Amino acid sequence: xxxxYQKRKLANxxxxxxxxxxAAFGIIFLFWILKxxxxxxxxxxxxxxxxxxxxxxxxxGGGMAHAILGTLTITVLATAFGVPAGILAGTYLSEYGRKSxxxxxxxxxxxxxxxxxxxxxxxxxxxxxxxPFGGFSAIAGAVALAIIMLxxxxxxxxxxxxxxxxxxxxxxxxxxxxxxxxTVSVVYRGALRGIVTGIMLAVARVSGETAPLLFTSxxxxxxxxxxxxxxxxxxxxxxxxxxxPYEDWHQMAWGAALLITATVLLVxxxxxxxxxxxxx
Amino acid sequence: MRRLxxxxxxxxxxxxxxxxxxxxxxxxxxxTFPAPLYSKWxxxxxxxxxxKLNYQSIGSGGGIKQIMAGTVDFGASDAPLGAKELKxxxxxxxxxxxxGVVPVVNVKGITAGxxxxxGEVLADIYLGKIAKWNDKRITDxxxxxxxxxxxxxxxxxxxxxxxxxxxxxxxxxxSPEWEKKAGFGTAVNWPAGVGGKGNEGVATYVKRxxxxxxxxxxxxxxxxxxxxxxxxxxxxxxxxxxxxxxxAAAEGADWKGTPGFGVILTSQAAKGxxxxxxxxxxxxxxxxxxxxxxxxxxxxxxxxxxxxxxMARALDYVPVPKNVSDLMEQxxxxxxxxxxxxxxxx
Amino acid sequence: xxxxxxxxxxxxxVSTSGADGYVSLSARRQSSGKLADAVFKGVSYxxxxxVILLMALVFIxxxxxxxxxxxxxxxSFVYTSVWDPVAQEFGALPSIYGTIVSSIIAIVIAVPIxxxxxxxxxxxxxxRLKGPIGTAIExxxxxxxxxxxxxxxxxxxxxxxxxxxxxxxxYFGFLPLFTGAPLGIGMLPAxxxxxxxxxxxxxxxxxxxxxxxxxILKESGYGVGATKWEVIWKxxxxxxRSGVIGAVILGLGRxxxxxxxxxxxxxNAQEIKLSLLDPxxxxxxxxxNEFTEAVEDLYLSSLVELGLILFVITFVVLALAKLLIAxxxxxxxxx
Numbered sequence: 001x002x003x004x005y006q007k008r009k010l011a012n013x014x015x016x017x018x019x020x021x022x023a024a025f026g027i028i029f030l031f032w033i034l035k036x037x038x039x040x041x042x043x044x045x046x047x048x049x050x051x052x053x054x055x056x057x058x059x060x061g062g063g064m065a066h067a068i069l070g071t072l073t074i075t076v077l078a079t080a081f082g083v084p085a086g087i088l089a090g091t092y093l094s095e096y097g098r099k100s101x102x103x104x105x106x107x108x109x110x111x112x113x114x115x116x117x118x119x120x121x122x123x124x125x126x127x128x129x130x131x132p133f134g135g136f137s138a139i140a141g142a143v144a145l146a147i148i149m150l151x152x153x154x155x156x157x158x159x160x161x162x163x164x165x166x167x168x169x170x171x172x173x174x175x176x177x178x179x180x181x182x183t184v185s186v187v188y189r190g191a192l193r194g195i196v197t198g199i200m201l202a203v204a205r206v207s208g209e210t211a212p213l214l215f216t217s218x219x220x221x222x223x224x225x226x227x228x229x230x231x232x233x234x235x236x237x238x239x240x241x242x243x244x245p246y247e248d249w250h251q252m253a254w255g256a257a258l259l260i261t262a263t264v265l266l267v268x269x270x271x272x273x274x275x276x277x278x279x280x
Numbered sequence: 281m282r283r284l285x286x287x288x289x290x291x292x293x294x295x296x297x298x299x300x301x302x303x304x305x306x307x308x309x310x311x312t313f314p315a316p317l318y319s320k321w322x323x324x325x326x327x328x329x330x331x332k333l334n335y336q337s338i339g340s341g342g343g344i345k346q347i348m349a350g351t352v353d354f355g356a357s358d359a360p361l362g363a364k365e366l367k368x369x370x371x372x373x374x375x376x377x378x379x380g381v382v383p384v385v386n387v388k389g390i391t392a393g394x395x396x397x398x399g400e401v402l403a404d405i406y407l408g409k410i411a412k413w414n415d416k417r418i419t420d421x422x423x424x425x426x427x428x429x430x431x432x433x434x435x436x437x438x439x440x441x442x443x444x445x446x447x448x449x450x451x452x453x454x455s456p457e458w459e460k461k462a463g464f465g466t467a468v469n470w471p472a473g474v475g476g477k478g479n480e481g482v483a484t485y486v487k488r489x490x491x492x493x494x495x496x497x498x499x500x501x502x503x504x505x506x507x508x509x510x511x512x513x514x515x516x517x518x519x520x521x522x523x524x525x526x527x528a529a530a531e532g533a534d535w536k537g538t539p540g541f542g543v544i545l546t547s548q549a550a551k552g553x554x555x556x557x558x559x560x561x562x563x564x565x566x567x568x569x570x571x572x573x574x575x576x577x578x579x580x581x582x583x584x585x586x587x588x589x590x591m592a593r594a595l596d597y598v599p600v601p602k603n604v605s606d607l608m609e610q611x612x613x614x615x616x617x618x619x620x621x622x623x624x625x626x
Numbered sequence: 627x628x629x630x631x632x633x634x635x636x637x638x639x640v641s642t643s644g645a646d647g648y649v650s651l652s653a654r655r656q657s658s659g660k661l662a663d664a665v666f667k668g669v670s671y672x673x674x675x676x677v678i679l680l681m682a683l684v685f686i687x688x689x690x691x692x693x694x695x696x697x698x699x700x701x702s703f704v705y706t707s708v709w710d711p712v713a714q715e716f717g718a719l720p721s722i723y724g725t726i727v728s729s730i731i732a733i734v735i736a737v738p739i740x741x742x743x744x745x746x747x748x749x750x751x752x753x754r755l756k757g758p759i760g761t762a763i764e765x766x767x768x769x770x771x772x773x774x775x776x777x778x779x780x781x782x783x784x785x786x787x788x789x790x791x792x793x794x795x796x797y798f799g800f801l802p803l804f805t806g807a808p809l810g811i812g813m814l815p816a817x818x819x820x821x822x823x824x825x826x827x828x829x830x831x832x833x834x835x836x837x838x839x840x841x842i843l844k845e846s847g848y849g850v851g852a853t854k855w856e857v858i859w860k861x862x863x864x865x866x867r868s869g870v871i872g873a874v875i876l877g878l879g880r881x882x883x884x885x886x887x888x889x890x891x892x893x894n895a896q897e898i899k900l901s902l903l904d905p906x907x908x909x910x911x912x913x914x915n916e917f918t919e920a921v922e923d924l925y926l927s928s929l930v931e932l933g934l935i936l937f938v939i940t941f942v943v944l945a946l947a948k949l950l951i952a953x954x955x956x957x958x959x960x961x
Binding site: 123 | 665666676677678683690738740761764765768772774775777779781829855856858882884885913933934937944945
């Protein structure tokens with residue numbers, strides 16, 4: 001009897017230790033990765049990094065300014081394509097579709113698209129935009145990112161709009177406001193904070209994407225202000241530079257990695273704080 | 281929300297105006313073999329002319345495909361296309377530089393040029409038939425060199441590559457078994473090994489993994505301080521890769537008599553010839569759609585022919601001799617036409 | 627279609643604002659409100675439909691672009707292991723094998739750890755630590771995959787080849803799974819980095835699901851003298867079974883489609899080796915490496931077909947995950 005009890009106690013002890021260990025494991029990796037990205041990355045950051053374009057191998061100096069601009073351009077464009085579409089679709093789900101069959105199919109498809117392999121989206125955009133129109137371009141890259149963003153925005157917009165209580169809608173409707181106006185000036189306003197947070201997260205996520213850009217926005221070693229030309233991005237440049245054999249390329253890649261990781265983490269943390277502020 | 285929209289539209293407006301004012305940009309993609317040279321050239325050219333030439337090294341296979349698909353203004357490849365393929369794809373091909381592919385090893389204690397190999401042994405290593413560094417066939421070639429009892433890790437290209445084309449072309453010439461099992465091409469069915477993307481990828485893997493052998497373009501071997509192996513050439517001499525040994529291989533080439541200028545320089549008979557040498561080519565459309573761009577591309581390569589030789593040598597490439605580049609410019613004038621008018625003419 | 631509707635709405639706005647008559651103001655307002663309502667509803671409906679259309683379009687375009695290869699190889703494409711661009715013979719088996727095996731490795735490593743984390747967060751962590759630790763784990767999910775790949779190549783691969791793989795070879799080398807040279811890149815390293823990437827997904831979904839277990843169930847467990855582990859093992863896990871399986875499959879879906887990290891670490895070799903230390907390839911890595919470089923139409927078409935296969939596999943897996951999670955949240959657990 002006593003033995004049995006001790007066995008149970010031991011099993012309990014072992015299992016709980018394993019569980020604490022798992023949490024520690026996750027956190028160790030987070031800090032391990034962040035430590036390396038920050039230490040190697042900081043060493044690479046200097047004024048040139050933010051002001052110069054890439055130099056050929058063997059040439060000293062050079063920077064990532066063109067890639068920073070490219071990432072900003074493509075991300076902003078993708079946001080301009082993906083966010084309005086996503087919010088409207090989310091509006092349908094929350095305000096009109098609700099429990100309709102279409103709405104549930106849209107939800108199902110969005111949830112699958114959220115996790116669809118991003119490289120396949122790149123192949124898709126290559127087939128519909130790059131090949132027929134003869135060239136890699138910032139626009140093609142932005143479309144690929146917008147497609148990846150769309151389902152995320154649809155679902156968060158819906159969730160956030162749903163949080164607005166029905167009583168609020170009914171009150172506004174009772175005052176004689178048309179449904180669309182209620183949606184725009186009452187429901188949207190009520191859910192603004194949540195939607196903005198969702199958009200921030202979606203933007204953060206796509207700004208770190210690489211795979212869909214390989215065959216769409218391609219890469220460029222110079223400044224590019226033309227949306228129909230190949231454009232450098234931080235992530236694709238990291239891919240090329242990290243795979244490259246030159247030490248100064250690796251340095252640059254770490255610098256870019258730091259920049260993108262810090263931005264994404266910052267946005268994620270800020271949006272978390274916003275959400276928490278709302279709950280509390 | 282509205283503020284966001286205003287921001288976005290302001291941003292777009294900036295772009296529209298920037299687009300109108302921007303200098304022209306030429307896009308090229310392909311071989312990784314000459315990439316350091318092309319990026320050096322374009323860096324200098326941009327300083328002098330404000331014309332930007334964006335070259336992305338994605339592999340020769342990619343260069344050929346992207347120029348065929350018309351997604352770039354020129355392609356670059358180390359694998360010469362035949363006259364018939366050129367005709368079918370509406371392409372013109374011309375050499376820009378000559379270089380060599382070099383077997384590189386990462387074995388503890390082995391320094392550059394210390395290891396001697398023959399073509400047959402190299403082929404059998406890549407076939408997986410020679411699996412250990414202290415295999416008798418390797419030690420027989422290298423008396424007095426201590427080789428470890430470790431497995432050989434073979435590194436090859438994971439992408440379509442002209443370097444692979446030249447390398448596998450050489451292996452197919454010296455090993456009938458290689459020819460039968462793997463053949464030659466920009467990408468082959470590798471019997472063994474790890475795949476690295478681009479010359480860069482192979483160089484990185486050879487540097488990072490112990491007991492490896494890989495093959496990279498000479499400039500990559502030099503710049504990355506990788507240890508090359510000596511090879512036995514057709515004349516029976518063990519030679520080191522160098523500008524001289526590449527030049528020796530190129531000397532016998534008959535540019536004029538080869539249709540499409542697709543000269544192959546592997547396993548040449550000259551006494552001092554490096555056996556895995558090759559030229560690297562540029563591909564442009566024979567009947568380009570955008571005439572102005574086509575002309576700018578040719579202008580760049582003309583500039584490179586006239587002013588680029590010293591830069592090429594500094595980066596360990598053999599520049600194309602003057603008589604050959606003259607021959608090429610004559611061919612441009614004759615063959616490349618836009619709206620049935622010649623694009624090139626000084 | 628959506629464009630059409632947009633134009634319509636633009637036109638309507640002009641006519642309503644321009645026709646604000648004095649007499650029938652309220653009537654007009656009502657009718658314009660109705661029209662605007664219909665338009666707004668129509669536009670949002672169109673965008674909602676566009677999500678479905680998009681999915682269909684991706685599928686159609688992939689099928690169309692891979693038609694050449696489907697016609698040439700038929701179903702044998704899936705079970706042929708030759709990938710020979712010279713002979714123009716393509717088989718997807720090495721890529722499919724690599725995708726599935728690396729994902730399974732990831733799941734085998736990630737599931738116990740993720741569940742451990744979820745249990746820690748719901749049942750054990752002091753309240754003050756719950757938030758920060760949960761956030762820290764979720765931050766792992768927001769690190770871009772290219773960073774995992776780069777870090778994996780520069781830091782983790784040398785670490786594996788120096789310390790972990792020699793150990794595996796020395797002590798488990800009798801198993802065919804752990805033979806070969808300690809390269810630091812290959813199937814196992816790819817699976818390992820994937821595991822780190824999917825841990826946050828599985829752990830956060832399972833944490834949410836664990837929190838849905840009614841406390842009365844757990845309390846009755848403690849009431850009869852069960853240990854914490856017994857409550858977890860015999861009450862929480864059975865109650866949340868389908869939800870947890872859903873979470874695991876969700877993680878699997880992520881792992882299958884992951885590209886950059888795998889491309890850096892899997893070694894890119896088109897072959898099927900039993901040893902997990904040997905280089906392999908996955909569908910996504912093959913695409914990332916070869917897509918811009920395939921010369922011949924058939925080659926390219928075969929690559930697109932690989933993409934199609936990946937799309938279908940992830941679709942099935944994710945649909946399954948979603949159904950399981952939905953079943954859990956609608957009906958509660960099934961004891």
